[in-house]
Amino acid sequence: MSLASDAVLIAKKDMRIEMRSRIVFAQVLPFGGIVLLLFAFALDTDRGVLPIVAPGLFWVTVTLSALLAVSRSFAIEAEHGALYALRLSGLDGAAIFLGKAAAIVLQLLVLEVVLATGVFVLYDVHVPGEAVLAVASVAVAATVAIAAIGTVYGVLVAGIRARETLVPLLVLPAVTPLLLAASRSFEYAIDNDLSTSLRWGSLVGVIASVCVMVGVVAFGPLLEES
Amino acid sequence: MSVVRLRNAVCLLGRFPALAGADLDVRAGEIVWLSGPNGAGKTTLLKLLAGLLQLHRGTATVLGIDLAIDRHTHRSSLAFAGHDTFAYDDLSVSENLGFAARAVGASQDAAANAATHFGLDDLAAVTHANLSAGQRKRLALAMAFARDADLILLDEPHAGLDLSGRELLDAELVRAATAGRTVIYSSHETDRAVGLNARTVRIVGGLAFQDALAEQSE
Amino acid sequence: MDHNWGYVAVGYVGTLAVLGTYCAVLISKLRKAPTEKHEQR
Amino acid sequence: MIASWLWRRWFGILTLKALVALAVFGLVVAPPDSEQGDAARLLYVHVPAAWIAYLAFFVTALASALYLWPRTRNDSWDHLAGASAEFGVLCTGLTLFLGSVWGKPIWGTWWQWEARLTTTAVLLFLYLGYLALRRLGGVSSQRRNAIAALIAFIDVPIVHFSVSWWTSLHQQGSVFNDKMDVTINDGRMAFTLWLGAGAFTLLFAWCCLGRMRLLGIESKNSELELEAAIAQRTGVPS
Numbered sequence: 001m002s003l004a005s006d007a008v009l010i011a012k013k014d015m016r017i018e019m020r021s022r023i024v025f026a027q028v029l030p031f032g033g034i035v036l037l038l039f040a041f042a043l044d045t046d047r048g049v050l051p052i053v054a055p056g057l058f059w060v061t062v063t064l065s066a067l068l069a070v071s072r073s074f075a076i077e078a079e080h081g082a083l084y085a086l087r088l089s090g091l092d093g094a095a096i097f098l099g100k101a102a103a104i105v106l107q108l109l110v111l112e113v114v115l116a117t118g119v120f121v122l123y124d125v126h127v128p129g130e131a132v133l134a135v136a137s138v139a140v141a142a143t144v145a146i147a148a149i150g151t152v153y154g155v156l157v158a159g160i161r162a163r164e165t166l167v168p169l170l171v172l173p174a175v176t177p178l179l180l181a182a183s184r185s186f187e188y189a190i191d192n193d194l195s196t197s198l199r200w201g202s203l204v205g206v207i208a209s210v211c212v213m214v215g216v217v218a219f220g221p222l223l224e225e226s
Numbered sequence: 227m228s229v230v231r232l233r234n235a236v237c238l239l240g241r242f243p244a245l246a247g248a249d250l251d252v253r254a255g256e257i258v259w260l261s262g263p264n265g266a267g268k269t270t271l272l273k274l275l276a277g278l279l280q281l282h283r284g285t286a287t288v289l290g291i292d293l294a295i296d297r298h299t300h301r302s303s304l305a306f307a308g309h310d311t312f313a314y315d316d317l318s319v320s321e322n323l324g325f326a327a328r329a330v331g332a333s334q335d336a337a338a339n340a341a342t343h344f345g346l347d348d349l350a351a352v353t354h355a356n357l358s359a360g361q362r363k364r365l366a367l368a369m370a371f372a373r374d375a376d377l378i379l380l381d382e383p384h385a386g387l388d389l390s391g392r393e394l395l396d397a398e399l400v401r402a403a404t405a406g407r408t409v410i411y412s413s414h415e416t417d418r419a420v421g422l423n424a425r426t427v428r429i430v431g432g433l434a435f436q437d438a439l440a441e442q443s444e
Numbered sequence: 445m446d447h448n449w450g451y452v453a454v455g456y457v458g459t460l461a462v463l464g465t466y467c468a469v470l471i472s473k474l475r476k477a478p479t480e481k482h483e484q485r
Numbered sequence: 486m487i488a489s490w491l492w493r494r495w496f497g498i499l500t501l502k503a504l505v506a507l508a509v510f511g512l513v514v515a516p517p518d519s520e521q522g523d524a525a526r527l528l529y530v531h532v533p534a535a536w537i538a539y540l541a542f543f544v545t546a547l548a549s550a551l552y553l554w555p556r557t558r559n560d561s562w563d564h565l566a567g568a569s570a571e572f573g574v575l576c577t578g579l580t581l582f583l584g585s586v587w588g589k590p591i592w593g594t595w596w597q598w599e600a601r602l603t604t605t606a607v608l609l610f611l612y613l614g615y616l617a618l619r620r621l622g623g624v625s626s627q628r629r630n631a632i633a634a635l636i637a638f639i640d641v642p643i644v645h646f647s648v649s650w651w652t653s654l655h656q657q658g659s660v661f662n663d664k665m666d667v668t669i670n671d672g673r674m675a676f677t678l679w680l681g682a683g684a685f686t687l688l689f690a691w692c693c694l695g696r697m698r699l700l701g702i703e704s705k706n707s708e709l710e711l712e713a714a715i716a717q718r719t720g721v722p723s
Contacts, residue, residue, distance in 0.1 A: 009325070009328050009329065013314070013317070013325050016316075016317065016321065017314055017316045017317060020316035020317070020353070021315075021316045076314055076315075076316075079314070079315060080310045080311045080312060080313050080314070080315070080354070081308065081309075081310025081311070081312050082310075082312050082313065082314060084278060084306075084308065084310065084312060085312035085326065085329070085369075086329070087278065087301075088276060088277075088278070088301050088304070088306055088330075089301075089326075089329040089330045090298075090301050090302040090330060090331070091329055152636065156618070156629060156632070156633060157618070159623060160618075160621050160623060161621065162621065166614070166617060166618065166621070169610070169613065169614040169617055170614040170615075170617075170618065170633075172610070173607055173610040173611040173614060173640075174611065174636075174637075174640050176607050176644060176647075177607075177640070177643045177644050177646070177647035177648070178647075180647050180648065180651050181647050184651065203646075203647060203650070207643060207647075210639065210643065214636055214639060218632050218635075218636060221628065221632060222629060222632055224297070224625075224628075225623075225625050225626070225628050225629040236715065238711070240623075241707055241710065241711065241714070242714065243711060243714050243715045243718055246714075246715040246718040246719045247715060247719060280625050431718050431719055432715075432718045432719060433719055447590070448521075448522050448523045448524040448590050449523055451524055451527065451586050451587065451589060451590050452512070452523055452524065452526045452527055454586050455527045455530060455531070455582075455583050455586040455587065456508065456511070456512065456526075456527075456530065458579075458582055458583075458586070459530050459534070459579060459582075459583065462575065462578070462579055462582075463575070463579075463688065466572075466575055466692065467688075467692065470692060470695045470696060470699070471695070473699055474695055474698065474699055477699060477702045477703075
């Protein structure tokens with residue numbers, strides 16, 4: 001079997017489990033929503049501040065939700081020892097990585113659409129029409145990067161006790177450059193400065209490709225140590 | 227032909243020598259029963275043979291592959307069922323079987339046959355979470371047997387199975403052995419081994435004590 | 445410029461405290477470690 | 486390959502002398518800066534600490550790579566990676582502390598979202614995570630830890646680049662003097678800075694060797710414990 005079809009097999013399996021259990025959609029999505037609300041409370045109802053900081057708050061919310069999605073993605077593998085079966089299956093580590101990351105990307109994209117709607121309504125943000133495409137593609141690239149980083153660290157700690165507390169400590173510093181770039185790109189897009197937005201967007205793209213490459217190389221060996 | 231050859235194999239769980247210098251020889255087509263008290267090292271031995279644990283010291287050759295160097299290559303020719311079912315709670319019996327078969331490159335026919343052999347046909351649409359312990363065991367065994375493997379490693383496969391389940395399992399074990407496959411299983415059920423004509427290896431204190439008769443015949 | 449000496453003092457003393465503590469712990473652990481006994485055995 | 490106890494005592498004394506000399510030169514011999522006055526004396530510890538922080542993380546990555554490479558696989562590399570990362574985190578924290586203490590009189594604030602400062606702060610958390618991972622151990626944790634160290638190291642230039650791009654875009658119009666650079670126009674200042682770099686490098690080497698020795702003893706002891714555990718386990722077969 002090829003790398004792509006193996007990755008699709010894993011991604012389909014994860015998505016099917018999600019469609020049955022609805023853990024991410026029924027638990028992580030509301031979590032993201034309440035975080036958006038809490039930010040508004042924390043910054044008071046000073047409506048002048050919220051539109052300015054909205055891109056950063058959006059990406060922080062996505063990152064926090066992504067931590068939960070990653071932990072869920074590896075919880076289903078750990079529950080009845082399925083990681084052993086994956087190791088024994090002979091599937092390429094790269095395929096397993098791509099499949100699991102792809103499933104997380106899909107889940108996060110759905111979550112982002114809902115959260116973005118929330119940001120428009122609650123934070124009074126306007127995205128200029130011509131910037132929508134740029135914002136969407138940067139969002140996809142950033143989501144790929146977050147999912148890739150999360151998947152690598154997820155398998156890194158899969159065999160360790162106290163993994164729930166370790167994942168955030170490992171993932172959050174690693175995603176800081178991404179958060180920075182994606183937030184700036186969104187900010188400039190909202191300010192209708194498309195060229196600066198796309199410069200930051202291309203940095204997001206570069207980071208995403210590095211993260212995917214690291215995952216493809218490192219996931220297999222890390223799976224062995226889990 | 228020797229399928230398994232262990233010499234002075236030491237395998238650690240943390241800092242504990244779960245296997246403390248075990249010697250073991252298994253020939254092709256044999257059914258080997260690992261007996262012994264809890265904590266003797268049976269599970270560790272099976273996991274070591276599957277390449278899931280690192281060999282700390284000694285030598286281990288499985289299906290002609292030196293496990294100290296390569297813990298991957300032989301995996302494509304072995305089946306393993308452990309205490310965990312390796313299944314996903316939210317997937318049904320047929321989905322779990324289908325995924326397991328695809329992941330190891332086996333055909334869907336093989337998965338369907340394995341389901342039939344373990345009496346799972348009526349449960350195809352039931353999710354793993356809703357199965358009883360015995361039904362989960364059958365599913366785990368069917369997932370292992372769906373693979374066309376030369377070496378079948380089973381950790382307490384009889385535990386939790388009812389009488390009909392045990393008979394289905396034993397029939398599969400005999401069939402596998404007559405087809406030239408090698409079976410190594412651990413069990414606390416003394417009476418099952420007799421019907422299988424299995425060779426007994428006692429595991430005690432991290433060491434393997436092979437059947438005296440078998441050693442003489444070597 | 446006199447008031448700057450306060451910051452300088454805090455910086456140097458802080459550095460000394462951090463590095464000194466680390467080295468002190470390291471030395472005491474090395475002293476306690478039963479190396480030679482094992483090596484002779 | 487680990488140096489003898491005698492050599493390290495001699496080495497330790499040399500390190501101590503260098504550090505004392507640094508304090509004397511930094512606090513007394515070097516003249517105050519023409520613009521910053523005596524606050525510039527923090528340069529002689531701040532810059533060496535930052536230099537060692539980066540060097541230490543480089544050494545961690547190098548040792549991890551050497552551990553992963555099958556031909557050079559040796560537990561000593563794993564020990565070096567851990568020892569170096571530990572001292573690196575210490576120096577990163579120290580760099581941030583000294584930067585803060587220096588920033589207060591010069592910028593008028595404890596913290597400035599300045600590129601090097603921000604990068605260093607992210608690095609601190611990146612490697613705190615690595616140390617937390619190391620603490621947990623596990624059956625075959627060395628390979629896992631080595632991979633984690635390499636991933637963290639790949640992140641360093643990405644963090645640095647994005648942070649400096651960010652700060653350079655935002656700092657125009659800053660009310661603060663965003664330069665912490667001191668003009669080194671005096672031979673005594675230059676010498677003190679080099680002395681600082683040298684003394685900290687010596688200290689880094691000494692601490693790494695000591696920590697490696699400690700880790701080596703620990704792993705040797707656990708090997709002996711394993712021997713005893715095997716004897717105990719196999720000595721009483723029923």
